Amino acid sequence: MRAFRSDAGLAVVLLAGYVALMLLPLALAALQDRDPRPFRDDLSSGLALVAFAMLLAEFVLSGRHRGLSARVGMDSIMRFHQFMAHVLVAFILIHPFLYSLPMGVAPYADVDRSTWLALATWPAITGTLAWLGLFMLVFLAAVRDQLPYRYEVWRAGHALGALAVAVLAWHHTVWAGRYSNDPVLAAIWSLALAAAVIALLHVHLVIPVLQSRRPLRVAEVRREAERTWTVELEPDRERGHPGIAFPFRAGQFVWLKLGRPIGRITEHPFSISSAPGSWPRIALTIKEAGDFTDHIGELAPGTPAYLDGPYGNFTLVPGDRRPLVLLAGGVGMAPVMSLLRDLRDRGESRSVQVFQANRHAGQILYREELEAMQEAMDLRVHHVLQEPPPQWQGETGLIAAELLRARLPEDARRDAQWAVCGPPAMIDAVETVLLRDFRVPAGAILSERFYYRFGDAAGTARRFLWAAGTATLGLLAGALWFAMR
Ligand SMILES: Cc1cc2nc3c(=O)[nH]c(=O)nc-3n(C[C@H](O)[C@H](O)[C@H](O)COP(=O)(O)OP(=O)(O)OC[C@H]3O[C@@H](n4cnc5c(N)ncnc54)[C@H](O)[C@@H]3O)c2cc1C
Known part of the structure; x- marks a missing residue:
């Protein structure tokens, strides 16, 4: 399958x-x-x-x-x-x-030009x-x-x-x-x-x-890590939400609009970080990256919000038993967390390894929840830091070929399903390692890019160029x- x-x-x-x-x-x-x-x-x-x-x-x-x-x-x-x-x-x-x-x-005579x-x-x-x-x-x-x-x-x-x-x-x-x-x-x-x-x-x-027929409201905003916030939304019954669920698959993304739905051009794509089972709450984890996201931590509960979606194919097929390797850089952990929460909620017993890469420890996302998940599921989480603190026990550097070789035996690398989300340079580098060094078939690699760049020609993007x-x-x-x- x-x-x-x-x-x-x-x-x-x-x-x-x-x-x-x-x-x-x-x-x-x-x-x-x-x-x-x-x-x-x-x-x-x-x-x-x-x-x-x-x-x-x-x-x-x-x-x-x-x-x-x-x-x-x-x-x-x-x-x-x-x-x-x-x-x-x-x-x-x-x-x-x-x-x-x-x-x-x-000329007049040239009737058919x-x-x-x-x-x-x-x-x-x-x-x-x-x-x-x-x-x-x-x-x-x-x-x-x-x-x-x-x-x-x-x-x-x-x-x-x-x-x-x-x-x-x-x-x-x-x-x-x-x-x-x-x-x-x-x-x-x-x-x-x-x-x-x-x-x-x-x-x-x-x-x-x-969208105007499905109004949501900001239920809660909490600091998740340095300059990164989780915004939880819920249906706004008072403003006419019919109470029906927002159907999505773990790992998909939505377009978020705040304020009023019609006549506003400001809307931004964000991956859903919660699992489908957490409805009537739906969570987005957002990193400050510009004029809209820089103020996300200041959002007041009750702020009207609208979602368009779900979109994207960063999704798993339920019941697949192959080992799963999830590679996340920075806020790329958001859709990965949605996948993990969903696997946990559905009690799926597949083996999962997560590599979460950040520059420093203050940027690590969902640390406590991941620790608790390791107790509850067949999950191993590796934190990878570029600038580790003095007594750091985890991995250092970037998610690179040597690290993956050291932590994953050859058969696990070969048979695994891979999912990658992070900055474009990280996705390009990781996909190149998987395709070139580990000979992973392109169909076994799933990636979600937060920035659409025309010039991408690395990793699985090569297939697109063909x-x-x-x-x-x-x-x-x-x-x-x-x-x-
Ligand atoms: C599929 C997808 C999923 C994403 N998931 C997440 C997530 O879970 N968490 C997270 O923190 N970020 C996510 N992003 C990135 C997020 O959309 C941008 O960081 C955000 O829109 C930046 O907006 P800004 O106004 O704060 O910054 P700006 O400085 O205005 O924008 C920075 C860059 O973000 C991109 N961008 C800005 N606005 C839009 C827009 N309306 N549509 C598309 N791209 C835009 C542009 O490339 C722009 O150059 C995702 C992006 C995509 C495409």
């Missing part, structure tokens, strides 16, 4: 479906009975058709997908969204420069604005962390900017595109644009309205076929 819900088969099907859908406009364009044009001109049109389909699909990819994220992981979806954004920008970058035909007002590019004024302007806007959008996303704006400001600007680019690109495509002024293709583009708008509205309107690279090649091949047909 598979221990984790990483579904490679589903990923292949999704990838094939994505490529087929992105190539659909090309297929419809190819079916049109048009005079052939030079290779460069049809390659330009082909790339633009694929890129516009990709642009509209980006809205759906960056939406909230509970079921999908529970199967393939939110991290993979976001990474795919980021990777494909770069690919579509590359396609669009060369689109205007590939043309060899003269541009302007097409095979010798001349008919660019009337407005479509040319909207195309140019969409072209420039797209670069701006992707550039600002790439340098997001260096911008002097709050994350929320960037996020709202990204969504609105993307919508503006999509509308401009739609206008250009339908009015200037040689193939897209066909009624069928034009109707498909309009429907696809509507789907993109619906995907945006789903995140910014539908979810908030649904998938996105294959999709890109498929799309490129489609555009080349279109130009050569």
Whole structure:
């Protein structure tokens, strides 16, 4: 039985479906009975058709997908969204420069635009604005962390900017595109644009309205470790919570919004640190990391709160008996604790080893509870400190190959299920050790990343690059076929 819900088969099907859908406009364009044009001109049109389909699909990819994220992981979806954004920008970058035909007002006799590019004024302007806007959008996303704006400001600007680019690109495509002024293709583009708008509205309107029907309140805030707090939420019956449970699997995460649900752009993703069995309380363990989280310890009990979720696939399959090795760095211990609490609550008898890494002792999370758990379950907890105090009995340094070799016999390493959560650099380093040094199959490693980075190419992220690279090649091949047909 598979221990984790990483579904490679589903990923292949999704990838094939994505490529087929992105190539659909090309297929419809190819079916049109048009005079052939030079290779460069049809390659330009082909790339633009694929890129516009990709642009509209980006809205759906960056939406909230509970079921999908529970199967393939939110991290993979976001990474795919980021990777494909770069690919579509590359396609669009060369689109205007590939043309060899003269541009302007097409001669009257050139009814199907095979010798001349008919660019009337407005479509040319909207195309140019969409072209420039797209670069701006992707550039600002790439340098997001260096911008002097709050994350929320960037996020709202990204969504609105993307919508503006999509509308401009739609206008250009339908009015200037040689193939897209066909009624069928034009109707498909309009429907696809509507789907993109619906995907945006789903995140910014539908979810908030649904959230407003399930109001929660802050029940308790307690200091868990240095600059780290546990916030416990409970249903707010007085404000109309229907009392039904919030169903989630241990290890999943939610988006937290405080105050009012509608019209607020401030919401943040946090892993649930409690077990599903602890409902009607639900706990998040939050480390101070910026303008929102820095004030989390000051939250007053009774503060209105709203959750969207659950999301993510950092989850175990109930009943799996294989030994489990959980590796956590800093607040990455939060979802790991949810897994442990759930195993304890359900009385599962599998053998578990936890490696919790921190810089110093003041950052160790859930120390007493973990000690009590060691008495109650087949659990061994290893605390790893980079800066240990003088009489420290535990491990020192980082979670590295030597430490894992010393504490886990070879057969335990080989047969184990692994789950890793922590800072991106830690996840990359640990996954590289597991895959390269211990030859652990990628399917036996589960990880949750708290920061989505486009450039990740270490550990299990390599598999993702293969998938996105294959999709890109498929799309490129489609555009080349279109130009050569
Ligand atoms: C799946 C997931 C699970 C997480 N679980 C936990 C957890 O259990 N405990 C914990 O302490 N932290 C967790 N985080 C990280 C947490 O979301 C950020 O630390 C927090 O949002 C920072 O917000 P800020 O305004 O305080 O800091 P800022 O300085 O505004 O942000 C710091 C960085 O956090 C990221 N970030 C900020 N806001 C958002 C947002 N709305 N959406 C996505 N990323 C954002 C950005 O990369 C940003 O550069 C998780 C993140 C993800 C993606």
